[in-house]
Each structure stands twice: as structure tokens, then as C-alpha cells.
Amino acid sequence: MKIDQLIAQIREKKTFLCVGLDTDLDKIPEHLLKEEDPIFAFNKAIIDATHQFCVAYKPNIAFYEAYGLKGWKALERTMEYLNTEYPEVFTIADAKRGDIGNTSTRYAKAFFETLNFDSITIAPYMGKDSVEPFLAFKDKHTILLALTSNQGAFDFQTKQVNGQELYKEVLATSKSYKNAENLMYVVGATKASYLSEVRQIVPESFLLVPGVGAQGGNLQEVCKYGITKDIGLLVNSSRGILYASQGLDFAKMAGDKAKSIQKEMEIELNKLDV
Numbered sequence: 001m002k003i004d005q006l007i008a009q010i011r012e013k014k015t016f017l018c019v020g021l022d023t024d025l026d027k028i029p030e031h032l033l034k035e036e037d038p039i040f041a042f043n044k045a046i047i048d049a050t051h052q053f054c055v056a057y058k059p060n061i062a063f064y065e066a067y068g069l070k071g072w073k074a075l076e077r078t079m080e081y082l083n084t085e086y087p088e089v090f091t092i093a094d095a096k097r098g099d100i101g102n103t104s105t106r107y108a109k110a111f112f113e114t115l116n117f118d119s120i121t122i123a124p125y126m127g128k129d130s131v132e133p134f135l136a137f138k139d140k141h142t143i144l145l146a147l148t149s150n151q152g153a154f155d156f157q158t159k160q161v162n163g164q165e166l167y168k169e170v171l172a173t174s175k176s177y178k179n180a181e182n183l184m185y186v187v188g189a190t191k192a193s194y195l196s197e198v199r200q201i202v203p204e205s206f207l208l209v210p211g212v213g214a215q216g217g218n219l220q221e222v223c224k225y226g227i228t229k230d231i232g233l234l235v236n237s238s239r240g241i242l243y244a245s246q247g248l249d250f251a252k253m254a255g256d257k258a259k260s261i262q263k264e265m266e267i268e269l270n271k272l273d274v
């Protein structure tokens with residue numbers, strides 16, 4: 001998907017919500033466990049109930065790999081469903097990959113071609129030759145981990161390297177990579193106050209912002225420091241939407257939760273006059 005299509009979708013739906021599909025068989029409603037493919041049945045119901053309030057879905061690959069072949073099949077079915085029924089939505093493989101170039105190319109083929117994701121999250125630790133194979137794919141997006149939402153982010157990401165914090169080095173250096181226009185970055189909602197410094201280095205790039213809801217990040221603060229004239233934000237919520245209810249009404253409650261976040265986002269978008 002082209003960035004312009006993503007921006008147009010945000011403007012039309014008045015939302016920049018990304019729903020995280022972190023589907024956990026220990027948390028989904030019990031009645032779904034009788035289904036032949038409970039993970040897909042849950043995802044389908046969540047997608048149908050939330051699609052009008054979001055612009056992106058982010059399956060976290062760990063939740064599928066954890067169930068082996070069964071999980072991988074459910075991921076494939078989920079992607080086929082999204083691509084067929086809701087082709088306008090942006091899809092993110094939260095896979096946090098990155099390896100020597102030859103291997104990164106295979107990861108890129110797996111997620112961009114075989115599974116047809118629009119984007120993938122990548123760890124920048126192995127550097128330029130581990131990231132550029134992903135950037136070579138036209139209209140596909142590589143979302144580099146910059147400043148993550150967890151406490152451990154302070155172990156390395158905020159340490160000084162070349163006179164600046166490591167996350168700033170990641171942002172600044174990656175701008176020189178070949179096809180850098182295909183880059184986006186992860187910045188956690190729990191680090192919202194850092195967003196003004198992030199914006200000094202990448203003023204226009206899209207940021208994937210996880211950590212609102214269950215991790216305590218604040219949407220208004222994220223917007224205050226991170227929003228751009230073309231929005232530039234995809235704010236993710238996973239557990240807060242998926243498990244709003246574990247009863248028979250789970251899909252309706254997930255839809256209601258997504259709708260209430262969309263309403264808050266609409267207020268922020270109105271401030272931009274888009």
C-alpha cells in the first residue's frame with residue numbers, strides 16, 4: 001500500500017487506530033474453543049466488529065508461532081480474510097526480524113509476498129545490510145524499532161552513542177539507507193514526551209505507537225508531541241480491545257472499545273483541520 005492511501009483512509013474514517021491481533025487461546029471466549037480454527041474465528045469476529053473504527057491491523061507473530069502449524073494456518077487465513085474483505089486496511093506483521101542480508105531477504109519474501117503484509121517490524125541492531133533487503137520491496141514498509149514501550153528500552157536505547165542517545169542514532173542513520181522512504185519507526189506511547197525530539201529527526205515519517213491501554217500510554221500526549229500535518233501516527237491497542245469482554249458479547253465490546261478510541265482520535269484530527 002502507498003502511504004497516500006493510508007493517509008486518505010485515516011482522513012476518511014477519522015481514525016489512526018491500529019488493532020493488535022495478539023490472539024491468545026487462554027484469553028479468548030470459551031465457546032470459541034469448540035470451533036475448528038478458534039484463532040481465526042476470534043480474529044474474524046474482532047475484524048468484522050472493529051474495521052470501521054481502525055485503519056490497520058497488527059498481528060503479533062509470536063501469538064501465532066506459539067501454536068505451531070495451527071497458529072501459522074490461522075495467520076494465513078486472517079491475512080487472506082483481511083486482503084479479500086477489507087483490502088483498504090494497512091497490515092503490520094509485528095515480527096521484529098532482521099538478520100544478515102541473505103536471510104533478511106527470505107524474511108521479507110515470507111511476510112511481504114507469501115503472507116502479503118503491507119509492513120513488518122524490524123530490529124535495527126544488525127545494521128544497514130540487515131534492513132535494506134526489506135526496503136527494496138515497492139509499496140511495502142519497514143518499521144524500525146526506535147524507542148520501545150517497555151522498561152528495558154532504557155537498558156540500551158537511551159544510552160549515549162556518538163554523543164546522542166542510541167534511538168536517535170537509529171533514526172538519523174537509517175535515513176541514509178537505500179529506499180529510506182519506505183521506513184517507519186516504533187516509538188512507545190509510554191515514551192510520549194520523547195516524541196518532540198523524535199520529530200526533530202524524522203518530522204514526517206509514520207510512527208507505529210504501541211502502549212496505549214494495557215501499558216498505560218496516553219493518546220492525547222502522543223498526539224500533542226507526535227502528530228504531523230499528515231497525521232504520521234498509527235496508535236496500536238491490542239489487549240484493551242481484544243479482551244474488553246471474554247463473554248458471548250466479546251466482539252460487540254471490542255467494537256465499542258475501538259469506537260471510543262476512534263472518537264478520541266477524531267477530536268485530535270479535528271484540531272489539525274484535515
Ligand SMILES: O=c1ccn([C@@H]2O[C@H](COP(=O)(O)O)[C@@H](O)[C@H]2O)c(=O)[nH]1
Binds near residue numbers: 022060148150238
Ligand atoms: O515497543 C513496543 C513494540 C511492540 N509492542 C507490541 O505491541 C502490542 C501492544 O499490546 P497491548 O496489549 O496493547 O499492550 C504487543 O503486540 C507488543 O508486543 C509493544 O508493546 N511495544
